Amino acid sequence: MKDVMQHRNLNLLWLQSGGCGGCTLSLLNADCRNLVDTLKSFGINLLWHPSLSEQSADEVNRIFDACASGETRLDILCLEGSVLRGPFGSGGFHRRTGGISMMSMIERLAKVAHHTVAVGSCAAYGGVTSAGINPADACGMQYDGDAQGGLLGEEYRAAGGLPVINIAGCPTHPNWVMETLVALAAGEMYEENLDVYRRPRLFADHLVHHGCKRNEFYEFKASAHKPSDLGCLMEHMGCKGTQVHADCNIRLWNGEGSCTRGGYACIACTEPGFEEPGHAFGITPKVAGIPIGLPTDMPKAWFVALAALSKSATPKRVKENAVADHQVVTPANKRTRLK
Amino acid sequence: MSRRIVGPFNRVEGDLEVTLDIESGRVRAAYVNSPMYRGFEQILAGKHPLDAMVFVPRICGICSVAQSAAAALALAQGMGIRPPPNGRLAANLTLAAENLADHLSHFYLFFMPDFARDGYGDRAWFADAQARFKALTGSAAAEVLPVRAKFMNVMGYLAGRWPHTLSLQPGGSSRALEEAEKLRLKILLAEFRGFLESTLFGDSLEAVAALDSEAALYAWMEPRARNADFPRFLHIARDLGLQNMGRATDRFISYGAYSDGTSPLFPAGLWADEKLQPLDIGAIREDVTSSWMAGDVALAPEVGRTLPQPDKENAYSWCKAPRLSGRVVETGALARQMVAGHPLVRDMVDRHGASVTARIVGRMLEFALVLPVMETWLRQILPGDAYCYPPLELQDARGVGLIEAARGSLGHWMDVRNGKINNYQIIAPTTWNFSPRDASGEPGALEQALVGLEAEEGGNAAPLAVQHVVRSFDPCMVCTVH
Numbered sequence: 001m002k003d004v005m006q007h008r009n010l011n012l013l014w015l016q017s018g019g020c021g022g023c024t025l026s027l028l029n030a031d032c033r034n035l036v037d038t039l040k041s042f043g044i045n046l047l048w049h050p051s052l053s054e055q056s057a058d059e060v061n062r063i064f065d066a067c068a069s070g071e072t073r074l075d076i077l078c079l080e081g082s083v084l085r086g087p088f089g090s091g092g093f094h095r096r097t098g099g100i101s102m103m104s105m106i107e108r109l110a111k112v113a114h115h116t117v118a119v120g121s122c123a124a125y126g127g128v129t130s131a132g133i134n135p136a137d138a139c140g141m142q143y144d145g146d147a148q149g150g151l152l153g154e155e156y157r158a159a160g161g162l163p164v165i166n167i168a169g170c171p172t173h174p175n176w177v178m179e180t181l182v183a184l185a186a187g188e189m190y191e192e193n194l195d196v197y198r199r200p201r202l203f204a205d206h207l208v209h210h211g212c213k214r215n216e217f218y219e220f221k222a223s224a225h226k227p228s229d230l231g232c233l234m235e236h237m238g239c240k241g242t243q244v245h246a247d248c249n250i251r252l253w254n255g256e257g258s259c260t261r262g263g264y265a266c267i268a269c270t271e272p273g274f275e276e277p278g279h280a281f282g283i284t285p286k287v288a289g290i291p292i293g294l295p296t297d298m299p300k301a302w303f304v305a306l307a308a309l310s311k312s313a314t315p316k317r318v319k320e321n322a323v324a325d326h327q328v329v330t331p332a333n334k335r336t337r338l339k
Numbered sequence: 340m341s342r343r344i345v346g347p348f349n350r351v352e353g354d355l356e357v358t359l360d361i362e363s364g365r366v367r368a369a370y371v372n373s374p375m376y377r378g379f380e381q382i383l384a385g386k387h388p389l390d391a392m393v394f395v396p397r398i399c400g401i402c403s404v405a406q407s408a409a410a411a412l413a414l415a416q417g418m419g420i421r422p423p424p425n426g427r428l429a430a431n432l433t434l435a436a437e438n439l440a441d442h443l444s445h446f447y448l449f450f451m452p453d454f455a456r457d458g459y460g461d462r463a464w465f466a467d468a469q470a471r472f473k474a475l476t477g478s479a480a481a482e483v484l485p486v487r488a489k490f491m492n493v494m495g496y497l498a499g500r501w502p503h504t505l506s507l508q509p510g511g512s513s514r515a516l517e518e519a520e521k522l523r524l525k526i527l528l529a530e531f532r533g534f535l536e537s538t539l540f541g542d543s544l545e546a547v548a549a550l551d552s553e554a555a556l557y558a559w560m561e562p563r564a565r566n567a568d569f570p571r572f573l574h575i576a577r578d579l580g581l582q583n584m585g586r587a588t589d590r591f592i593s594y595g596a597y598s599d600g601t602s603p604l605f606p607a608g609l610w611a612d613e614k615l616q617p618l619d620i621g622a623i624r625e626d627v628t629s630s631w632m633a634g635d636v637a638l639a640p641e642v643g644r645t646l647p648q649p650d651k652e653n654a655y656s657w658c659k660a661p662r663l664s665g666r667v668v669e670t671g672a673l674a675r676q677m678v679a680g681h682p683l684v685r686d687m688v689d690r691h692g693a694s695v696t697a698r699i700v701g702r703m704l705e706f707a708l709v710l711p712v713m714e715t716w717l718r719q720i721l722p723g724d725a726y727c728y729p730p731l732e733l734q735d736a737r738g739v740g741l742i743e744a745a746r747g748s749l750g751h752w753m754d755v756r757n758g759k760i761n762n763y764q765i766i767a768p769t770t771w772n773f774s775p776r777d778a779s780g781e782p783g784a785l786e787q788a789l790v791g792l793e794a795e796e797g798g799n800a801a802p803l804a805v806q807h808v809v810r811s812f813d814p815c816m817v818c819t820v821h
Contacts, residue, residue: 022400097346135378227513253500255492262499263513
């Protein structure tokens, strides 16, 4: 880590491959003075970014080649989008001008990068691009779904010593990306700061459930039945927020938003393999009326017992509001000087 | 004659490569290649119909809501349901917010930085353009990024987040706004209006919307050319003659945008042969002659197929070639406003045909035309009334969703059998604009628009004129092939 700190400027190269560009568009929503200057104030120099930089065509190819040959120091390599291995392992579903596949370009650059960062679930694990029949044979940089390997292999370590850092999410929250980059620039990102799927723990140590506005409905198992209902989305609407690692309801999105605040289920977009849950996304799979996916760390017997108890004790307000799109009963006013 | 392969183009949202045949200092022919294939239509096959709402926004990070809106419409048609007024208004607001944010990103981040390139060092306006628009260092980007991020807070209220929301549903919006949130949205729209009027236009939105001819536009521009950004562009564009650059077919389509339940704010139609005509959706075919796709005959999208054939001879793009009655058409903000009959763009196209300048003017007009309507829609939302009807189970059904994304006409054709998606075909705006040659050998819209541009022989750089024309379409390559 120390040798990076000696560089005043950290060169960041941002590549896009088998994805939608949504993590970049999300990054533009970052809560900061402005993206470029904020990165610059931490010594990060945007060597090239597909949406923000001037250089096009031959100028870009020269930057790529200079990084690959070592002529330009590559401190941070970010990939957005999955690696497209098809057809037949050729990488031909995404070619850079000049014929070389992006797959081999990514491989070459990852060899020289001091840090390698997967931005978004596609680059990390394959993501949505690898769903269904996986037509383009998409995978992540160091994972294929939840299995280690991917393009670079289990043993890969960037020159700085870390494996690929997986800023999962579909898309990523802009501040997850900013904070990870700032931590790297400050030399404050170590392997113990990553969780079991190599996600920065700065967002992955929380559950989406934490801070969810629907928590009172959850407590009483007062559930939504259709989109726009205010109730808890876990029982019927496919929500996995009690199991999914991310702080979406703590830091919020676009000001005051989140998926559950938007009225729809957490579909586990920060988890490897979320794109193929084995059921329709908006319908909770159940066995004997009990959701299969129980809250993380919660013993099943306790959950079933508590759910039955809390359902029987649901206040009228919570019960009625759960299936309405606005509060039909507002909280009662008690006397003043609440104890 | 020499051949030059130019790419990758950046600031185009995705990947693009253009092959230019150059002769006597001019482009003689152009071949547009979309070099990335992911296969969303293949991914969607066999899925639960409502799962389309999860997958289609992820086709594209910049037209994410547009993709959701098209899928929601197709599903609603299949289910035979229509959203309640609140749901329709919320969906319109969400789509309009995305479209305006995209226009803003396109102008400031993707398009204008090319005028700050060293190649224009000898122009009188260069120092000003460089200080304002230079990529990464210009004052405009530093100012616009936080303005855009703040404006996108409307998505926090309307859609939970952006991109990739699930709030747009076949039955309406899953996000029921409260009175207090309406007020916060009102404040956000007012702040955005303030930025547009002070920084982009130097005038009120209403004054901009009322500009009715090219002469009126340039007269309006003169006193503002150093004080506001759209006039700055017009000043540069006139100096460079961009009004005579980038003409394609002058045949424009729009699927119609922002329905009030009975009719759209901007109507559907075809502008061709200098007159407005009805748009016949049934006359759309996708040709794959030059695409790395299997198939011989051009198919209608409702029975379309997507089967990659990477070794296909004479093919040069993953993009299919959609045609309307066998003809090439252009889509986008200019097309939308041509069909809607805005006098300013009609006058500009009447004088010069479609051009780099006219395409930018079409986009800028939409800030002035759409934001005031967003203010009205917001007032019309009535908290307490329904926002969403429940979806219905689909067994066997077809549905078509036709909407206008920022960059033009987007269509989804869905076929459900036995409760699963049997076929899902998507024609995105840039599929129209950046399509390759068809069976008759006719080049796509961009391929035509590039012909005749100045380009020196030798080297492998992208000529500036080529970059302006490419970006004037506001291409979205990830949507193009999907």
